[in-house]
Amino acid sequence: MAPTSAGRSGSMARWQILAALAAGLWFAWMGWDTTCQTDPVTRETSGP
Numbered sequence: 001m002a003p004t005s006a007g008r009s010g011s012m013a014r015w016q017i018l019a020a021l022a023a024g025l026w027f028a029w030m031g032w033d034t035t036c037q038t039d040p041v042t043r044e045t046s047g048p
Helices: 005-032
Strands: none
Touching: none
16 A cells, blocks of 8 residues: 555655654754863864
């Protein structure tokens, strides 16, 4: 039995919500790390 258009649109909405949540979590995780690390030997710094 073929899926109805209502079933396909609901599935598409779920995928869009999942994509938006994934993007939001990724940006939140990347925004969380705002510190720089300093190597005690070389005094080189790395970070955002």
